[in-house]
Amino acid sequence: MNTLTRRDFVIGSTALGLVMAVRPGLAANSDRAPLYAEVERRHDESVQRLQDWIRNPTIAAEGRNLEEGCSHMMRLLGEAGFQRVERMPTDGVPGVFATLDAGATRTLGVYFMYDVKQANPDEWSSPPWEARFIDMPELGSAIMGRGATNQKGPQSAFLAALHAFKATGRKLPVNLVLVAEGEEEIGSPNFHQVVRSPEVAARLATTEGVFMPFPSQGLDGNITINLGAKGIVELELVSSGERWGRGPGKDVHSSLRAMLDSPSLHLVQALNSLVTPEGTPAIDGLMDRVRPLSAADHALLDTAAGRLDEASYKRAYSIQRFAQDADFRQALENLVSRPTVNIEGLVGGYTGPGGMTVLPTRATAKLDLRLVPDMTFDDTIAKLKAHLERRGFGDIEVKVGGGYDPTTTHADSRLIQSQVAVYRAAGIEPILWPRLAGSWPGYLFTGAPLNLPAGHFGLGHGARAHAPDEYYLIESRNPELSGYDAAVKSYVDYLFALA
Amino acid sequence: MNTLTRRDFVIGSTALGLVMAVRPGLAANSDRAPLYAEVERRHDESVQRLQDWIRNPTIAAEGRNLEEGCSHMMRLLGEAGFQRVERMPTDGVPGVFATLDAGATRTLGVYFMYDVKQANPDEWSSPPWEARFIDMPELGSAIMGRGATNQKGPQSAFLAALHAFKATGRKLPVNLVLVAEGEEEIGSPNFHQVVRSPEVAARLATTEGVFMPFPSQGLDGNITINLGAKGIVELELVSSGERWGRGPGKDVHSSLRAMLDSPSLHLVQALNSLVTPEGTPAIDGLMDRVRPLSAADHALLDTAAGRLDEASYKRAYSIQRFAQDADFRQALENLVSRPTVNIEGLVGGYTGPGGMTVLPTRATAKLDLRLVPDMTFDDTIAKLKAHLERRGFGDIEVKVGGGYDPTTTHADSRLIQSQVAVYRAAGIEPILWPRLAGSWPGYLFTGAPLNLPAGHFGLGHGARAHAPDEYYLIESRNPELSGYDAAVKSYVDYLFALA
Numbered sequence: 001m002n003t004l005t006r007r008d009f010v011i012g013s014t015a016l017g018l019v020m021a022v023r024p025g026l027a028a029n030s031d032r033a034p035l036y037a038e039v040e041r042r043h044d045e046s047v048q049r050l051q052d053w054i055r056n057p058t059i060a061a062e063g064r065n066l067e068e069g070c071s072h073m074m075r076l077l078g079e080a081g082f083q084r085v086e087r088m089p090t091d092g093v094p095g096v097f098a099t100l101d102a103g104a105t106r107t108l109g110v111y112f113m114y115d116v117k118q119a120n121p122d123e124w125s126s127p128p129w130e131a132r133f134i135d136m137p138e139l140g141s142a143i144m145g146r147g148a149t150n151q152k153g154p155q156s157a158f159l160a161a162l163h164a165f166k167a168t169g170r171k172l173p174v175n176l177v178l179v180a181e182g183e184e185e186i187g188s189p190n191f192h193q194v195v196r197s198p199e200v201a202a203r204l205a206t207t208e209g210v211f212m213p214f215p216s217q218g219l220d221g222n223i224t225i226n227l228g229a230k231g232i233v234e235l236e237l238v239s240s241g242e243r244w245g246r247g248p249g250k251d252v253h254s255s256l257r258a259m260l261d262s263p264s265l266h267l268v269q270a271l272n273s274l275v276t277p278e279g280t281p282a283i284d285g286l287m288d289r290v291r292p293l294s295a296a297d298h299a300l301l302d303t304a305a306g307r308l309d310e311a312s313y314k315r316a317y318s319i320q321r322f323a324q325d326a327d328f329r330q331a332l333e334n335l336v337s338r339p340t341v342n343i344e345g346l347v348g349g350y351t352g353p354g355g356m357t358v359l360p361t362r363a364t365a366k367l368d369l370r371l372v373p374d375m376t377f378d379d380t381i382a383k384l385k386a387h388l389e390r391r392g393f394g395d396i397e398v399k400v401g402g403g404y405d406p407t408t409t410h411a412d413s414r415l416i417q418s419q420v421a422v423y424r425a426a427g428i429e430p431i432l433w434p435r436l437a438g439s440w441p442g443y444l445f446t447g448a449p450l451n452l453p454a455g456h457f458g459l460g461h462g463a464r465a466h467a468p469d470e471y472y473l474i475e476s477r478n479p480e481l482s483g484y485d486a487a488v489k490s491y492v493d494y495l496f497a498l499a
Numbered sequence: 500m501n502t503l504t505r506r507d508f509v510i511g512s513t514a515l516g517l518v519m520a521v522r523p524g525l526a527a528n529s530d531r532a533p534l535y536a537e538v539e540r541r542h543d544e545s546v547q548r549l550q551d552w553i554r555n556p557t558i559a560a561e562g563r564n565l566e567e568g569c570s571h572m573m574r575l576l577g578e579a580g581f582q583r584v585e586r587m588p589t590d591g592v593p594g595v596f597a598t599l600d601a602g603a604t605r606t607l608g609v610y611f612m613y614d615v616k617q618a619n620p621d622e623w624s625s626p627p628w629e630a631r632f633i634d635m636p637e638l639g640s641a642i643m644g645r646g647a648t649n650q651k652g653p654q655s656a657f658l659a660a661l662h663a664f665k666a667t668g669r670k671l672p673v674n675l676v677l678v679a680e681g682e683e684e685i686g687s688p689n690f691h692q693v694v695r696s697p698e699v700a701a702r703l704a705t706t707e708g709v710f711m712p713f714p715s716q717g718l719d720g721n722i723t724i725n726l727g728a729k730g731i732v733e734l735e736l737v738s739s740g741e742r743w744g745r746g747p748g749k750d751v752h753s754s755l756r757a758m759l760d761s762p763s764l765h766l767v768q769a770l771n772s773l774v775t776p777e778g779t780p781a782i783d784g785l786m787d788r789v790r791p792l793s794a795a796d797h798a799l800l801d802t803a804a805g806r807l808d809e810a811s812y813k814r815a816y817s818i819q820r821f822a823q824d825a826d827f828r829q830a831l832e833n834l835v836s837r838p839t840v841n842i843e844g845l846v847g848g849y850t851g852p853g854g855m856t857v858l859p860t861r862a863t864a865k866l867d868l869r870l871v872p873d874m875t876f877d878d879t880i881a882k883l884k885a886h887l888e889r890r891g892f893g894d895i896e897v898k899v900g901g902g903y904d905p906t907t908t909h910a911d912s913r914l915i916q917s918q919v920a921v922y923r924a925a926g927i928e929p930i931l932w933p934r935l936a937g938s939w940p941g942y943l944f945t946g947a948p949l950n951l952p953a954g955h956f957g958l959g960h961g962a963r964a965h966a967p968d969e970y971y972l973i974e975s976r977n978p979e980l981s982g983y984d985a986a987v988k989s990y991v992d993y994l995f996a997l998a
Contacts, residue, residue, distance in 0.1 A: 003906065061853065159565040163859035184854065230754065234854040241817065249817020254867050255729065255936035257841035259830040261822045265770070267606035272771040276754075282817055307630040318740065318748020323760045331758040344857050354560065355733040355865050355900050356965075357937070361817075366854050368753050401854050411679055437754030438856070464854070486740050 032492060039488045044467040046160035047143070047474060051074070053152045054131035054145040058115040060093050060183040073114040073180055082178065086195045091183035095194035098107060099203060100162070102172035106414075106481040108498055109445065109452065112155055112180035116147035123468040128162035133474070139461070140477035146470055149462025152185075153472030154213035155483060157460060159277075160397030161491035173499030177203045179210075182442075187234060187402020188441040196442040208498060209415035210445040211454030213491065215462040215472060221480030223428050226420055226436035226455060227300075230336075231371030231443060233380050234344075237388075238397040239267035241361040245395070251349065254357040264348045264363035271365055274341050274384075278324055281341045281369075282474045284387045287376045293337050296411075297434040301336070304431055305329040336435045340370045359362040369403075370437065377403045405443040408435070413453035418497035422490060426482075427458060457494055460487030531991060536661040538987045543646035545659035546642070546973060546983060548575070552651045553630035553644040557614040559592050559682040569593045579661040581677065587693045592681035594693035598702060599661070601671035603791030604915075606702075607997055608709030608944065608951065611654050611679035615646035617858055622967040632973070636677040637958070639976035645969055648961025653712035654816055654969030655961060656983060659991035672998030676702045678709075680940075686733060686901020687940040694943040707997060708914030708952030709944040710805060714961040714971060720938065722927050724801075724918055725954060730870030730905035731836075732879050733843075736887075737896040740767035740860040744894070750848070753856040763862035769892040770864055773840050773883075779792075780840045780868075781798045783886045788874045792836050793912075796933040800835070803930055804828040835934045841871040867937065868902075876902045904942040907934070912952035917996035921989060925958060925981075956993055959986030 024475060039046075041136070053076070070087060077085045077098045088095040093115070119128035126132045131145040143153070164431025165172050179200060181191040204210065216223045236302075241247035246261040276282045293301075310328040322331035348363025350356035371381055385398055409416060411432055423430045445454040459482040462472035476483035484489070517591040538545075552575070557568025569586060576597045587594040594792045618627035623643075627643075630644035664671050669675070678699060680690040693699060703709065715722045739744035745760040761835070775781045809827040812818070819954070847862025849855035868879055884897055908915060910931055922929045944953040958981040961971035975982035986988045 007707070014960050020926065033974075040770065232856070234856070236854070241819075245819045249819070252816045253937060254839075254841045254843055255869060255938075256816065257833070257839040258834045258869065258936055259821050259825065260816070260818060261820075262842055264845060265774060265778055267769050267845075268842070271764070271767045275595060277768065279764055311923070317751045317755065317759070319759060320740075320744045320748070321760075325757065330950045331837070334932060335755070335758045336755045339754040342858055343761055343767070344854055345752055345850050345859065346763060346767075346845040346862055347847075347850040349842065349844035350842050350865060351846040351850065355735070355843055355867065357731070357867055359841055360844065363842070363845055366849060368856055370754060370757065407517070420692045437757055439754075447989045466949065 012321070014352065022061065030064065032496070034163045034491055035170065035248055036166050037267070038158055038168050039160065039485050039492070042160065042163060043485055045282060046156065046163065046488065049159070050143060050152060050156040050194050050472075051131040053156060054143070054147050055129055057129060057146060058093075058182050058185045058321050059118055059386065060115045061118055066093050066182060069114050069182055070096060073112070073182075076159060077178065080159040081166045082176070086352050088197065088200070089195040090190035092190040095182065095191060096178070096180040097194065097200050098176075098178040098180070098308070100176040100178075102175050104172060104174045104247065104499060106499055107175040107177055107207045108495070109149045109204050109207035110158070110176055110178040111210050111212045111445075112178060113150050113184035114180055115182040115185050116150070116152070117340070117466045119146040119409055119468070120446075125469055134471065136471065136473070138478060139473055139481065140483065141303065141475040142462075142471040144469055144471045146468045148472040149215050150465035151213070153462050154215050154460055155486040157458065158213040158491045160488040161495070163489070165494065173496050177207055184441070188404070189402050192247045193446055194334070196289070201450065204452065205450060206446065209409070209413055209455070210416060211455055212394065212440070213458045214456035214458045215460040215487070216458050217458060217461040217481055217484050219461070223423055223430045224433050225416060225430045227409035227411050227416065227431050228434070229376065229379060229436040229439050229442055231404050231408065232314070232439035233369040233371065233377055233403040235367055235369075235381070235403065236399040236402040237267060237270060237365045237367060238399060239263040239270065239395075240397070241399060243395045247358055248361045249360050250361050252361075254359045257359045259450065260359060262359060266393070267348070267363045267365055267396065270388060270391070270396050271343065271409065273391050274391070281339055283341065283383055285383050286375075290447065291338060291373045293333065293434065297336070298430050300434050301333055302485070303321065304433060305332050307431060308332070309313050335437045336433070337372060339372055339375060342370070344368055370436045370439065371406050373406050373408055376405050404439050404441050405447055407436075407442040407446040407454060409446055409453040409455055414498060415453040415455060421497050425493065458487055459490035460484070505979055511876065513685045515542040529993070533667050533990055534669065534991050536658065537667050538991070539979055541659065541666065541810070542984055545655065545662065545987065549642060549651060549655040549971075550630040550657070550905060550970055553642070553646050554628055556645060557592075557681050558617055559614045559685045559885050560617055563743060564741050565592045565681060568613050568681055569595065572611070572681075576677065580583065580665045580913045581675070587696065589671045589689035589692040591689040591822060594690060595677070596699050597677040597679070599675040600669060601674050603671060603673045603998060604998055606674040606676055606706045606720070607994070609657070609675055609677040610711040610944070610953075612650050612681070612683035612710050613649070614681045614684050615649070615680055616684045618645040618967070627969070633970065635970065635972070636961060637977060638972055639972040639982065640974040641972045643970045645967055647716050647969045649969065650712070651965035652961050653714050653957050653959055653986065656986040657712040657990045658955065659987040660994070661818040663987070663991065672995050676706055678703070683940070684829040687903070688901050691943055696817055701947065703944065703949055703951065706951060707932065708908070708912055708915060708954070709941070710954055710956045713955035714955050714959040715955060716959070716960040718980075720927065721976040722821050722922055722929045723917060723932050724929045724985065725932050726910050727917065727933070727945070728905065728909035728935040728938050728941055730874065730876060730901040730903050731938035732868040732870065732876055733799035733900040734866055734868075734880070735898040735900065736766060736769060736864045736866060737898060738762040738769070738862050738894075739896070742894045744897060747858055747860045747987075750857050750862050751860075756858045759858060761858060763859055765892070766847070766862045766864055766895065769887060769890070769895050770842065772890050772892070773886070780838055782840065782882055782946040783889065784882050785838060785874075785879065788867055788878065789838060790872045792832065796835070796852070797933050799933050800828065803932060806930060807831070817828050834936045835932070836871060838871055838874060841867050841869070842866055869938065870905050871934070872905050872907055875904050903938050903940050904946055905934075906941040906953060908945055908954055913997060914952040914954060917993060918954070920996050921992045924992065925989065951957045957986055958989035959983070
């Protein structure tokens with residue numbers, strides 16, 4: 001049903017249609033030649049390490065392989081050169097805290113996740129837990145499996161860079177402080193317990209910021225750097241006869257609708273109250289905290305709007321018209337600046353083929369609300385509940401699944417400027433984008449008390465995260481895309497650039 | 500998900516809580532003694548015939564066993580004494596037309612269906628296609644299988660009555676004209692082609708009315724006679740980005756909600772427009788054709804409201820309050836007199852556990868609209884479409900699944916009065932009820948041009964139609980309930996009563 005991937009989104013929303021198509025290639029640097037050679041020499045070993053990792057999946061939603069996945073993660077970090085690797089208990093799946101002291105001046109924070117999304121093998125053309133090599137037309141040879149691109153591929157590439165340093169006896173140009181979790185795919189419900197534990201917070205506070213290895217290249221080879229991300233609240237609204245005290249207490253024959261209220265209709269009416277007829281959020285007070293875009297943000301949007309191709313953009317998502325008939329520039333501005341109330345899914349009563357004459361006792365709407373600065377996760381939930389209560393929907397259960405506050409990272413931070421430098425050296429002019437419309441737990445780093453820069457980085461390409469046939473490109477036949485070794489080398493370069 | 504059965508409904512809505520609990524028993528009639536004896540003698544053979552029928556299921560929704568089911572139906576009718584048995588081709592599954600000329604003065608119409616609802620064997624405690632004997636606590640020995648009570652059990656009991664006449668060399672006291680279909684469970688989309696074919700219509704026009712064998716006894720042994728039924732339109736409303744020309748043309752990442760419209764929200768807004776905040780139908784012009792209840796209807800309701808037990812009624816459906824806080828008498832009146840717009844199901848976007856950050860391109864609401872006289876199926880659909888068009892929802896697809904006009908049958912018809920007489924002779928005072936709030940294709944008989952009485956009849960008990968573990972009681976250990984032979988004898992009595 002949902003064929004979208006996180007990568008598709010990044011490609012489509014920000015990099016699609018760029019006119020430039022400069023071939024990536026790493027800047028020559030004789031100093032790094034032995035490291036690069038080591039990366040190439042250890043190619044098979046590194047790829048094997050990635051395959052082994054995919055074959056040992058941790059799935060928080062299913063409670064699968066939690067301790068084993070944590071141990072595996074810890075072993076990988078130790079082997080890559082982290083001197084200290086610690087299991088961090090939480091109220092849920094354990095996290096990991098690791099440090100690599102290279103005696104360097106600067107320290108880089110790193111975010112890893114060791115869990116993956118569920119996978120239904122029936123939907124895959126190659127078994128999701130076997131990590132086979134698959135030839136992809138117009139791309140090259142890729143490893144296909146759950147977690148290949150999200151996040152084991154790029155994370156293994158970063159670890160491969162560390163192995164190159166270790167094998168050549170070179171010290172890292174920066175120290176590393178790494179935090180990992182095993183619950184990202186269920187919304188990181190306990191990761192704050194890792195990040196905010198006193199010693200971890202103290203060590204993170206010494207970093208230049210926190211980065212997450214990422215297969216940043218879209219299909220055209222281009223790259224966007226996001227200077228923050230929207231926050232999110234994922235939740236379910238559940239209307240039931242039992243809680244409402246109206247309608248049937250169990251599913252009954254639909255003819256009884258004539259004498260009984262409908263919890264499904266009650267839900268529909270509640271949903272209808274959350275937005276204006278035009279679809280703008282109408283939750284009481286929700287817009288009060290929306291901070292307008294800055295002049296700098298507008299300038300970035302002007303640049304991006306000039307470089308992005310509206311037609312390709314629309315084609316990628318089968319878009320005929322933007323909401324409220326906005327033009328492209330306005331649509332891009334809306335994307336980065338507006339909070340949203342989105343219906344992810346509706347499920348109630350009979351959902352099979354055809355009809356079934358039933359008056360259901362229960363209906364659920366799955367929503368996500370995207371937040372912009374200075375909205376917060378907690379305040380948004382409180383306002384939603386107050387709104388429902390005030391409008392006669394106080395009985396509707398608000399089941400919060402998870403979410404994050406918005407994050408913001410300044411373009412002039414060393415973390416971001418080093419990314420720009422490495423991409424430029426690879427012949428790619430990245431697009432700076434005010435704010436990813438998607439969300440990630442970066443708020444734990446960018447928010448108080450750490451107030452660090454945070455973002456994604458890495459050459460390389462993969463796609464279909466959360467979808468069947470997820471892959472990560474290993475041997476590229478496409479001149480616009482980096483293969484595995486080039487991705488590994490980009491992490492080598494990033495460490496030098498940060499230093 | 501839907502554990503309600505058609506029988507549960509009839510039990511609960513009309514017969515529940517009756518104070519009287521007279522033990523059923525057939526009136527002695529020496530003339531019929533040889534017939535009754537034959538019924539008992541042939542018990543095993545008749546039950547075996549029912550089991551064989553269940554083991555050969557026809558499922559229209561799955562295209563399963565259509566021709567075989569039709570042939571099976573025809574053979575059963577021929578063996579029971581119908582002299583003429585004809586396959587009636589339609590645009591879908593074939594129907595059957597059969598006549599039994601007994602040289603009698605009066606003729607009775609009979610309605611059969613030979614198809615059954617789908618069944619998922621995993622949900623059954625006894626395999627649905629094996630028709631095993633199961634001991635039911637407080638009931639007795641029952642046959643469990645799909646179609647056991649809906650409709651093969653009662654239909655086989657009626658055929659067993661015909662076998663008793665045939666075996667004893669007795670002529671039937673009435674002639675029979677029978678029509679059968681194999682698509683009832685998908686809303687009888689082609690049955691009108693059988694009923695309205697000239698010769699069939701001409702033969703049906705000579706009948707006293709059309710009856711459908713039915714296991715009429717609720718768990719307390721009581722029986723309701725419905726003097727008509729509401730009509731129904733079952734349909735899906737489908738909102739999609741493609742048809743709307745707004746929103747995404749495929750499922751995309753939910754962050755894009757900030758620049759794209761939501762087809763799911765569009766559906767929610769359309770649904771919201773179909774009813775008042777109180778839940779009353781608000782489709783433009785829909786109420787214009789609602790005929791008020793007659794004084795006679797009100798009198799029947801007064802009687803029924805006095806005999807039914809509100810507390811048991813509420814308990815049966817876990818009801819805390821009736822819609823619009825109606826009292827019991829008003830709720831019963833609403834049940835028989837009000838049209839409804841009911842949401843059977845909602846399905847759109849991500850419907851699995853937890854959330855999935857997707858902006859879906861498509862959402863569907865499954866609705867049923869119940870109709871009272873003088874509303875019609877066609878007029879209701881036209882008004883719904885006009886309403887949607889007028890309110891800006893003209894792009895939403897209206898996929899009509901099926902339905903019927905309402906039906907009405909007068910209490911003083913011979914068809915009904917004969918039922919009352921047989922039930923009374925069995926010691927049961929039936930409740931006359933203005934209109935079943937459910938629906939069946941009786942409109943083909945009660946509507947123009949035939950304008951015949953039509954209804955259900957039969958002693959016997961079964962339950963869980965459309966649900967797992969459907970059963971039909973064979974050997975009753977419950978003094979309030981008739982077993983198989985008593986049901987067969989009730990059909991013998993009905994034929995005599997009609998004559």
